[in-house]
Amino acid sequence: MWQRLGVPKGDVSLVSRAYLANRDGLKCHLCKRGLGLTTKHPEPGYASIDHVLPLSEGGTNDLANLRLAHLVCNLRKRAKAMGEQLALIG
Template sequence: MNPYYTEVAQRASHRCEYCKAPEVVFNFPFEVEHIVPLSRQGSNDEANLALACRSCNLRKGNRISGESSRANAQVRFFHPREDLWSEHFQVIPESGEILGITPIGEVTVEYLAMNSFAQVAARQLWIRLGMFP
């Protein structure tokens, strides 16, 4: 297990810091990921670490930005240490979808596939169980 896991997971309240999935419903711990990957001169500093579910972490990979069709430019991904989730995302409780309400939110939702069929189906269940957000 990552040596930073306990500290990072507690700070994140055991939720993915990107899609807000609750760690408790999975049968394994979430991953400690580098917001700015080491391959892009990121560090192991606490300010560069986030808790991420496997889905978000795999899809993010070593990227830090993506092409925004709305902004017609490269836009950085949501940064859990610098940004407030509620300023960039909105949950639609009826559908279970997460909407990006800023270019940062839109790019993050798209590239991390936060509204894949499996993600939305799980989120609908978590909402019904009172576990989301």
């Protein structure tokens, strides 16, 4: 069994992209353009789950820290914190 890097051992909670789309709307939180849930990985427009405050910067897998982003936008961001993380911790 594999484990995603940065996820504490035993953390098996999963969140669906559909849940986040319903909660936040079908918009990429990084570029603000529309997302489609039918796009398949690894297409650039795939709706990936992004950590607003990256795990490497102390972020968590808490729902408050998760947003949808195009795969290409998420890859461009990498593990950098953006301005929105201030709202999460402040």
